[in-house]
Amino acid sequence: MSLHASLRGKAQTLFGRIEIAFDAFFGGTDNPLRHLGALGLYFLWILVATGLYLYTVLDTSVEGVYTSIGYLSQEQWYLGGILRSLHRYASDAFVLAMMLHLVREWAYGHYHGFRLFSWVTGVPLIWMAYISGIGGYWIVWDSLAQFSAVSTTELLDWLPFFNEPTARNFLAPYTVSDRLFTVLVFIHIGVPLMLILGLWAHVNRISRVDYLPSRRLMLGTLISFLVLALISPAMSDAPANLALMPTDLRLDWFILFIHPLTDITSPAAVWSLIFGATILLFALPFLPHPKAQPIALVDAANCNGCSRCHADCPYEAITMAIHPDKPGHKIAIVDPDLCASCGICAGSCPSSTPFRSQEKLVTGIDMPQQPVDVMRQQLEAQLAKLEGKTKLVVFGCDKGADVHGLAGTDTAAISLLCTGMLPPSFIEYALRSGVDGIVITGCRDGGCDFRLGMKWMEERLAHQREPYLRRSVPQDRLQVIHASRGEATQLAMAIDEFRTRIETQAVASNKPPAYSRRKV
């Protein structure tokens, strides 16, 4: 195993553990670590909303910027002051969420293959966020702004781009003009607009994007900011005075850490770090990584153009086109560059039913590495061996808790590419083949490796999403257990509880009628 793979594996384990710990308090839907992208976007909307107000009251003259912003904090603390504090703290939280999102996606290996586009388009957003954040501090034109402006321009001047040192703009009080702040405001609004445009590209290849986190999470973080705004409101430091070096700076370490870093190293070292990190991030998807899995294949004869796979694909990899052989019908087309090889499409296909009598089950859209026909063969083979009082079938997910170890004389275990790959008809098929209970397990809420696998599965079971689990299937013989990778023990305990419930509640009366497949 390479050093990179080892490092990534450790980071993934660490993230996984912290996420599971957070689940205990927040649950998956409200767990901030499972929704960092959406959370970051929410913080950005707070920045936009509060920024609009700050812009309306800003006087862009040299003296005016300081006094007009200062007025908000001093005289209008109840509105402008709080909005200013929200603006500052949301910007810090945005940077924090962005960097955690980056590290988490790297740790989980979400940077190559079909995710390459999202990864690559995400890298420039980091630059934009920092350009906007650093520039935002200058607009206040206090001693911190002065320090940041001088330090940034001195850093920029190390690059061989400028004819005249940009730091000359902040040489002495006489070099700063009113127009500077007009330009700064223009940059501070323009760059975030580009950031929003970049975000659109960033999520462009994802369907059903979480543009916002859950309401509880939004409320929780907003209350945190408000409390912070009241306890420790954002205030300006002393007015900028270029004739003096600012001392005892109340530095924002989330955004302005680059200045002390330059001081303790050198501009050359900092630029090497910045460009090196950027190149590394761009190059990461092209470094050696696990081989891509085979993509979904459409069988024209069995595709009736129902569009369910198109609706369920989490990565917009499936489009519908005119069927070449069936007049008036459509056919699914898979984009190889976008396909995540999750198999959710196979689970959504109405042809993926094991009740079909053909010896070889061919469905409309299938995964070459785990065709629906093989799933049926696996299931039938394991069902034939089951013995004992209470026979269970566990359908698991390759990305979630390992289910292979659960197989035993009274338990069949089948691991799928993603739990969302399971056609609900397999559940009915197993029950009608003599099984007493079905366990479906997959990643924790908000932690699905393919984003929507567990969500779609649960909606199918609840008759909210096609293909439905038929209403005749007794729900009390069904147990959904969320268990992420590394939670095999917890999964085994939950299955034992389920088995005990089936045995003690004596639900034998509602067992669906037995069925034996007619084989052609």
Add this chain to the structure above:
Amino acid sequence: MAKPAAIVGQIILYGAFAAFIGYFATSPTYQQIPDDVALIKLSMSHLGGRECRKRTPEELAALPPNMRAPMLCPRGRSDIKLVLELDGKPMFETMMHPTGLSGDGISTVYKRFEVKAGTYQLSAKMNDNLINPGFNHVKEAKVTLKPAQVLVIDFNPDKGGLFFQ
């Protein structure tokens, strides 16, 4: 986890989040230079001189009437030599090169020097046309620098050339 325990846990974690954001948004404070230090900033942006000569009457006659400029100046600019001395000791010396592909742009310099607060004899000498020997711009003054004070050494022909501010 039981709901009350989860709510308490959430409150603690949201509090920790707010505390983390709130603390690192302003702390720890940062001091770029020690308390007893002042800063001298040297920054100049100046066009070097050119080696011009008068055209001879023959040369002028050979030119079209509308192009008979009496002086012939090459496009390129001279390097600029600059020397700084503090209390008579060399502090900084540089040769500023003109910018531009043809060497016809401004010559610039930007440097910062940290010095202990106190009184110094500061001297700046500049030669902006190296075909002439010596220094054609000189500024010397006794300066008293307070802690954290920024003294700028700049050049502006409208302010008499080299100046300290």
